[in-house]
C-alpha cells in the first residue's frame with residue numbers, strides 16, 4: 001500500500017443534496033436518456049453502472065448542463081431551490097457545486113503538475129495567494145505534492161488521473177463525479193482510487209463514480225444505480241454489480 005501519510009483536513013462545509021428529475025435527452029432522433037430521476041443525498045457514495053455506450057457520460061453532462069436535455073428539473077439547497085430557468089447565476093452556482101472528471105481530461109503535457117492544477121484556478125480568477133494554498137492542499141489530498149514540479153509527460157497513467165482529480169478538488173465541490181477511468185483498474189490502483197474517494201466522502205463530499213469495474217463495485221458495497229433501456233432499472237443500497 002501507499003506509504004505516504006494521509007493528512008486530510010476536516011473542513012466545515014455545508015453540503016447540499018441534489019435531485020434531478022425527468023432528464024430526457026436525445027441526439028437527433030435517437031433517445032439517449034428517458035425520464036431519468038435521481039435523488040442524491042448529501043454525503044452519499046454512488047456507483048453508476050451501465051454498459052459502455054448506454055448513456056453514463058450523457059447523464060453526467062446533462063447534470064451539469066453541458067448538454068441540454070429537453071426535459072430537466074434540478075433541486076438544490078435541501079429542496080428549497082428548484083431550478084428550471086437555467087439562468088447564468090444558477091449555472092455558475094451549480095457548476096461550482098458539482099465537478100466532473102471526464103475520461104478525456106485534458107492535461108497540459110508540457111507543463112508541470114503544479115501549473116496544471118493552478119491553471120484550473122487562474123481561469124476562474126482566484127487570487128494568487130488562494131491558488132498557492134488550494135493547489136498544495138489538493139495535491140496533498142491525492143498524494144502528489146511530492147511530484148508538483150514534474151512534467152505531466154513524466155507521470156504514470158494513475159498519477160495523471162490524480163492530477164485531474166486535484167484539478168477538481170481546488171474548486172471545493174460539493175459533489176465530485178468521476179466518469180469512468182478507461183479499462184479496469186489493477187487491484188492496487190483500485191484500492192488507491194477508493195482510499196482517495198472514501199476519504200473525500202468521509203469529509204462530507206458526495207461522490208459519484210461511473211464505472212464498469214465489477215470488482216470495485218462488489219468489494220466496496222456502495223449505493224449502486226444501474227440502467228437499462230435508457231432508464232434506471234435498479235437502485236440499491238450496499239449493492240452489487242448486477243449487469
Ligand SMILES: Nc1ncnc2c1ncn2[C@@H]1O[C@H](COP(=O)(O)OP(=O)(O)O)[C@@H](O)[C@H]1O
Nearest residue numbers: 027028032050051052053054055056057058059
Ligand atoms: N455527441 C453525440 N452525438 C450523437 N450521439 C452520441 C453523442 N454522444 C453520445 N452519443 C450516443 O449516445 C449513447 C450514449 O453514449 P454515452 O453517454 O457516451 O455512453 P457511456 O458513457 O455509457 O459509454 C451512445 O449510443 C452514443 O453513441
Ligand SMILES: [Mg+2]
Nearest residue numbers: 056057058179
Ligand atoms: Mg462514457
